[in-house]
Amino acid sequence: MAVLLEQGVPLGDISIERIARTAGVGKATIYRRWADKEELFVDVLRDIEPPDPDLPGTSARDDLVVMLESVRLRGLAQRSSALLYNVRAQMKSHPRLWDAYVATVIDPRRATVLEILRRGVALGEIRGDLDIDLLNDLLVGPMLVRAVMRPDAPLPGDLAERMVTAVLEGLGPPSPGAPS
Numbered sequence: 001m002a003v004l005l006e007q008g009v010p011l012g013d014i015s016i017e018r019i020a021r022t023a024g025v026g027k028a029t030i031y032r033r034w035a036d037k038e039e040l041f042v043d044v045l046r047d048i049e050p051p052d053p054d055l056p057g058t059s060a061r062d063d064l065v066v067m068l069e070s071v072r073l074r075g076l077a078q079r080s081s082a083l084l085y086n087v088r089a090q091m092k093s094h095p096r097l098w099d100a101y102v103a104t105v106i107d108p109r110r111a112t113v114l115e116i117l118r119r120g121v122a123l124g125e126i127r128g129d130l131d132i133d134l135l136n137d138l139l140v141g142p143m144l145v146r147a148v149m150r151p152d153a154p155l156p157g158d159l160a161e162r163m164v165t166a167v168l169e170g171l172g173p174p175s176p177g178a179p180s
Contacts, residue, residue, distance in 0.1 A: 001037070002044050006083040011041065011090040011097075041090070042100040048084060049105050050074065052112065060120025061164060067113055068143050068160035075147020076155055088148075113140060126168070138167050 001019050005011075016037055020027045034040040053070045055063040078084040091098045113136050120126035126135070142163055146153040 001040050002048070002083060005044065005086045005090070008086055011037070011094060038094070038096055038100075041087075041097055042104070045087060045091075045097075045101055046104060048087065050077075052109060055112075055116070060116050060123070060125045061168060063116045064113070064139060064164045064168075065160050067109070067116065068139065068163055071140065071143045071147055072155050072160055075143075078148070079151055110136065110140075135167070139164065 001014060001022075003022055004014050004018065014037060016027050016030050019037065019040065020030050023030075030040070034043065050070070050073070053066050055066055057063065078088065091101055114132055117126060117132045117135055121128050121130075121132070143160065146155060146159070
């Protein structure tokens with residue numbers, strides 16, 4: 001299936017028979033492992049997604065930079081991979097596939113960022129009066145916009161660090177006596 005998707009074949013044009021023929025196996029071989037092409041597609045999604053990064057655990061800031069850097073790198077990969085581009089495009093028109101992607105990829109990563117933020121609050125690195133869900137969106141949202149929704153936007157290597165710094169330090173001018 002990945003070969004067909006990389007060639008840009010729409011999911012609607014991919015049948016189990018075509019997948020089996022491309023793989024050089026019988027349809028029964030495919031059906032022994034997957035109930036239908038959507039289930040196979042979800043496995044393809046899992047396989048092409050890079051693993052979540054190892055977090056340094058030194059501070060909430062450092063962990064947030066690592067998480068945003070992984071989003072930036074995924075954006076770069078999607079820009080250069082016909083397979084990733086086609087897979088993401090296919091999901092948008094198949095709600096069941098999108099739901100599976102959210103459950104297996106997006107929700108666990110969101111939970112990781114929320115846990116980093118909660119730990120930052122508990123350790124006094126982040127103010128306790130902030131809405132953690134909103135803070136997550138303020139951190140991850142801009143990187144997603146640049147990496148996914150604006151394919152022509154630059155994704156420089158220091159972008160994750162700059163974004164985390166802007167959110168955690170705020171957008172106001174430095175306080176008097178603080179280094180600028």
